[in-house]
Amino acid sequence: MNVTLTADEACSPVTTHAIGPDAASSVATTLKALSDPLRLRMLSAIASDPRGESCVCDLAELAEVSQPTVSHHLKVLKDVDVLTSERRGTWVWYKINPQRRRAVTTLLDSFAPATVAATASDGASEESLRPDFDARVTRLADELSAEIPEVDEAVVLGIVRESYTALARTARVTSALIPLAERFARQRLSDLTRDRDTSVPQVLFVCVANAGRSQLAAALVNQLAAGKVIARSAGSSPADVIHPHVRSLLAEIEGDEAAERFPKPLTDDAVRAADVVITMGCGDVCPIIPGVRYDDWVVGDPALASREGVEAIRDDIAARVRILVQELLEETS
Structure with missing residues (x-):
């Protein structure tokens, strides 16, 4: 039977914004690399490691496979730029490629839970599947x-x-x-x-995101004072991660200890425990506690600077830190 379409019913081409063939090929290659349960588990372990990275020796414990097998799976993820690696001594450490972090986060925190919830055989809700x-x-x-x-x-x-x-x-x-x-x-x-009468001086650095200058200032104080002054840092509106340029500078200052740093919110406890509170671009957000010295340092924001600019900000903070530490040590001597 022949069917005649009217003008209103006839199919007519429309302009689409479908993904291009080159982009589709690239995405398909990455998805293929991710389409292995062990690789996904290793990716999740690296992304959730509080150090910001994982050693191949840690990842080998995820399954009963040989270390060469683990290394093979990690190489597959490296080949599609999902992971980066660094050899230190006899071990290799892996971390999420910063340029792919948002995509990895979406995969692990949104797509994966939604997929598990949709295919759960017992009909369990997404809420019941959370740890x-x-x-x-x-x-x-x-x-x-x-x-x-x-x-x-x-x-x-x-x-x-x-x-x-x-x-x-x-x-x-x-x-x-x-x-x-x-x-x-x-x-x-x-x-x-904290007992103020028996403790060494304590300084609290506060900025907005606690992802740049306040982290640098605290690290520089702890390095210069060598335990004779303790420094903390916090943010009035903390970010989710430390700025990449700042992270690399923190590694230069603190070595492996830099991996322990993460943005933290400002608390009254931190202010009360401090002998000196130094704000860095966050305005009047700190509660006023009697007996606490307050100061404000006007320094650049690393989030708005290039790598060279962040290094200049570090040098500016370092000069201020030297003066501050000297003052505090003279007061306690």
């Missing part, structure tokens, strides 16, 4: 309470929960939250129990 973070937070609080018996258990639990919640607001990968919350909670408990 039991509440139990882990409570267990962490119990461990810290045992270590710091002088602080009421309810206070410790409250600080741990607040620390976890504050970091969760900007976290890219939720599986890294527990170790980060532990480090943040330990710092807050240390601030809470």
